[in-house]
Amino acid sequence: MSKIPATKKLLLIIVFVWLTGCATTQIPEQASQANIIVYNVENVFYEVPRDLAEEEARLAAIQRYSPVLKGKKFFLDPGHGGEDRRNKSLSGKVVEADVNLYVALYLKSFLEESGAVVYMSRDKDTTVDLKYRSVLANNSGADFFISIHHNAPGNSEHYWINYTSTFYHGTEDDYEYEPANHDLARYVQRDLAYAMGNSGGLGSFDGTYSDYMIYAKAGFSVLRETQIPAILVECAFYTNRVEESRLQIDEFNKIQGWGIFKGIGKYFLTGYPEIEMIKDRSRSIGNNVELVFSLSSKSPIKPESVKAYADSVVIPHVFDPEKSELTLLLENPSRGEKTIRVLCTAKNGNSAQPYHKKILIK
Numbered sequence: 001m002s003k004i005p006a007t008k009k010l011l012l013i014i015v016f017v018w019l020t021g022c023a024t025t026q027i028p029e030q031a032s033q034a035n036i037i038v039y040n041v042e043n044v045f046y047e048v049p050r051d052l053a054e055e056e057a058r059l060a061a062i063q064r065y066s067p068v069l070k071g072k073k074f075f076l077d078p079g080h081g082g083e084d085r086r087n088k089s090l091s092g093k094v095v096e097a098d099v100n101l102y103v104a105l106y107l108k109s110f111l112e113e114s115g116a117v118v119y120m121s122r123d124k125d126t127t128v129d130l131k132y133r134s135v136l137a138n139n140s141g142a143d144f145f146i147s148i149h150h151n152a153p154g155n156s157e158h159y160w161i162n163y164t165s166t167f168y169h170g171t172e173d174d175y176e177y178e179p180a181n182h183d184l185a186r187y188v189q190r191d192l193a194y195a196m197g198n199s200g201g202l203g204s205f206d207g208t209y210s211d212y213m214i215y216a217k218a219g220f221s222v223l224r225e226t227q228i229p230a231i232l233v234e235c236a237f238y239t240n241r242v243e244e245s246r247l248q249i250d251e252f253n254k255i256q257g258w259g260i261f262k263g264i265g266k267y268f269l270t271g272y273p274e275i276e277m278i279k280d281r282s283r284s285i286g287n288n289v290e291l292v293f294s295l296s297s298k299s300p301i302k303p304e305s306v307k308a309y310a311d312s313v314v315i316p317h318v319f320d321p322e323k324s325e326l327t328l329l330l331e332n333p334s335r336g337e338k339t340i341r342v343l344c345t346a347k348n349g350n351s352a353q354p355y356h357k358k359i360l361i362k
């Protein structure tokens, strides 16, 4: 403590008081190696959202989302755990593996209360191999995958950084990119950041990020290997000393779970287009094959958003907005199995869930 110049100490105390809004005496400690000042923040600030704090309002929110969440299957993946407990806050009081689990368990309880089915990669402090998490998700029968993490800066001198971010796989020019993942990421990001009172960081305008920003052309293993729609949430930076204090509080972890839950609920309440092949209208015409699909949506489909692929090659299509029908023409296709992929986006901004249908040309 004595190593800090008096003027710097005064400035730090002023900043601290500004952050906490009170003048409780705090003792800064010199972190041994990185010359980092660590505060024991006793007065941490957050608000419990009214619709979580008041039971009547909370039940009303659960009821609002229940019709769209009932029967939906979610796979929650609290990151790390067991032998992997190395990610810790500066004071050591927050272990990332633990807060990931606490937030996931609250999210699970809210989803189940709404009638959703929840699977988890782990529900206690146990080791689950990174690759095995996607295997578990792919075999679970779940429809949506949500991985929950907390962040740390690449450079430990940036310990003051804090924001909320949500990742999706790939970038828009990439065949692996599924716009529906990005949609869910947007909804979860907005409500989680709002509930925590955090910004989404300066690396993107809405707090959602491609996982290629972290690992170019590869992304995160859990998002790349998971075959159902998947997102990864970095709730906040456990290395930030104010956030570290909040993350230790059970009620705050509950607020985080509530934020993610509301984002999910609003996404499904807004809705997305449904794609279905009309089998008895699909036929062979000479050497060509015509495939017909219905694109149903409570918000009209944007005609320019409709795209179709056969084995990752763009194919011509005709979209009739009146009937909301899509007709694809496969000209002189080779025999064998083909994967048809259809993309479309509604005016409410949400795209259809990933649609990949295998067809057999005889």
Ligand SMILES: [Zn+2]
Pocket (backbone or CB within 6 Å): 079, 080, 087, 096, 149, 150
């Ligand atoms: Zn993590």
